Amino acid sequence: MAAIFSFISVFAAWIVLYLNSFPSLLRRWNTDDYSYCWIVVPLALYIAWQRRDMLPKILTPSVKSGYVALLVVAVLFFIGKAGSVDALVFVSMWLSIVVIVLFVFGLKSMKAFFFPLAILAFFIPPPPFINRMLTFKLRLISSDLSVRIMQLIDIPVYREGNVIDLGMIKLHVVDACSGLRYVFPTILLGILIGYWFNKRPWQRFIIFVTTIPIAIITNALRIAIVGYIARNISVETAHNFFHEASGIIIYLLSISFLVLLSLILNLFGAKESIKRVESYSSLNRNNGSNSVVHVIVMAVFFAGMFMFNESLVSARVIPDRMSFNNFPLSIGSYAGERQYFDNKIIESLGADDYFTAVYRNKNSGRAILVLISYYNFQEPQRAAHNPISCLLGGDGWGLSSSKDLPADLKDGRAFRVRSLLLEKPGSRLLALYWFQQRGRIITNEYLNKVYLALDSIKKNRTDGALIRVELLLKDGETVQHGQQILNSFIGNFSIILNKYIPN
Incomplete structure (x- = not known):
């Protein structure tokens, strides 16, 4: 009876802890790329059942390794939540199942469970x-x-x-x-x-x-x-x-x-005989009471993680800012025409506010596309992300180069940006982007996640934006000349941003 109670307790606590992560996980599973994930859990359970005869006769809970792994679960969970990296949350979800195996069956049982647990890891969609x-x-x-x-x-x-x-x-x-x-x-x-x-x-x-x-x-x-x-x-x-x-x-x-x-x-190897060991029915369950205690502790620990995460969410600070509804459409020698996304794109963007417009130079007619996505707070599946994942392959574009550009005061850009050159037959697209988040300008997505996690703990803030400007290059036009055009535009454009993106 105690074993059943402990199982129900840890299962209920596990569900509550990861409840907010299930929608994003299932949404990924429902895409063509990851639909195979639906069969992973049944496969892992079937293989574990197949290997039940490999379990040791006497089960001894692995307390040390179990609690170390449980601590890693908490670290991955909170870093994933704070840094808006759902892959880390999913990994913590998988590792929590490993912890249960350690508390119930022990480290020696990994000979039986290692392979099914490795198969189970395939339920985690790659970023x-x-x-x-x-x-x-x-x-x-x-x-x-x-x-x-x-x-x-x-x-x-x-x-x-x-x-x-x-x-x-x-x-x-x-x-x-x-x-x-x-x-x-x-x-x-x-x-x-x-x-x-x-x-x-x-x-x-x-x-x-x-x-x-x-x-x-x-x-x-x-x-x-x-x-x-x-x-x-x-x-x-x-x-x-x-x-x-x-x-x-x-x-x-x-x-x-x-x-x-x-x-x-x-054909190149003779079949090996399969060694069979004691069946599961003969296992000694004398250590069951110890397992029950550790599983209940795990359930309490999950409940504590949930409450701590909720306290972080409730303490979240959302700074005041001006809406993009009033964003200027006249910047220097450029006149802009605002554009709007359909509901499907807005939903995938996940932003609280966004601005997209085409700015045309009044003299040359050159067009610059601007996209800003702003988030009051960021969380997994709802955060500023590397635009390569959107641009690469879209409409046939392929990535030719990606590099950081230092500040160029000569042309008017006072901070570092990331440059992307995309190509397809007959066309070249130059894109510059940066993350502008809580007073920082960052070009590295992973460094951005680190600051996001730190600021969520120290400042209770995860607000921020991704800014992207794009220019179609003319035939024979050099990339350097295109960068000069974008740098000049960014010099005037970036001054305006402070009103709309809080420092």
Whole structure:
């Protein structure tokens, strides 16, 4: 009875502690990139049940390691909340389950639980910035390989930047390589296939390291098939295959490749006998009372974490500021025209106030796009973030360079900014951005998160903004000349910001 009470207590406290994090987690799970996360928990439970015979006969709670891990849970949770990094909150969620295993089954049980816990970690969606950067590099490799395959079978095609030109149709790398959203589920599948069908560690390792090459190759085949259909059947059929069926077909092809590789590897190693140990039913439960005490302490600790986090939220300071409704549309020699986002974009932006406008130079006619997103307070899934995750791949743009630019007083910009140069066939876009938060101007996203966490504790403030200005470069125009234009604009523009973004 005491064991049931302790389990219910820690489960209820765990739910309450992470209740505000579930919506953002499930929202990510409901996207195409992370829909595989829905099957991760059942898979981990099934594998844990399969390995129950590997548990030691006598269970001894690991008190020291359990409480150390519990402390790490709290650190990750509060840093994630204070720094608006939901990935850290999700990691703390996973680690809290590891703590329960340590308190109930002990460290020796990790021989049985290590693998299912590793599989369970796949329920954590990678941060969007990391995912976008990783898959974009893989997209470029995959698109180049697809062009080589089509040229090999005499299909006229060439790739220029982010566009694959098949003559009849053109595919942007981002759209054409959307099959690479299966990279993470393919990695998960490779690990499972190696576990279920291969006994030797070196076999499992080979299957694991080939998952990404297989994802790249199968996606390249997908694009090549689209080219073949467009040339030999019809463009309409190619479009239908491209948008409706190709993703699932390619994933099934990846599965086939992994299973085939597993079977081939088994030919090079004799099957090992599986050693069986005492069954779960024979476990000694004499130490159950000790586990109950530690699990109840864990429940109380979670309740304390929740109350402390709520006290931080209730003490949050939101400084007074002017709304962007009154932001000037005449800045120096530029006249602006304000633009407005639709509700879907506003929801994804998560900002409390925003300003976007196109400013045109009255003399040259050059247009500069300005975007400011402001947050009264920041929290996971509702914070200023690196704009690369929005710009990269959008509308076919690819990142050519990214670097910090020091202050340039000569051209009028008195602070450091981050420069992004994006390109696609026939177009180049220069973007400068910076985080303006609580009196600081920061260009590094990770440093921004550090200050966000520190200020949330020391000042009870997490307000701040992301400012981005963009300029389309003309044919033959140098990046340096574009930077001079933006620097001159920023010199006049930044002076106005202090009224709208509190220091």
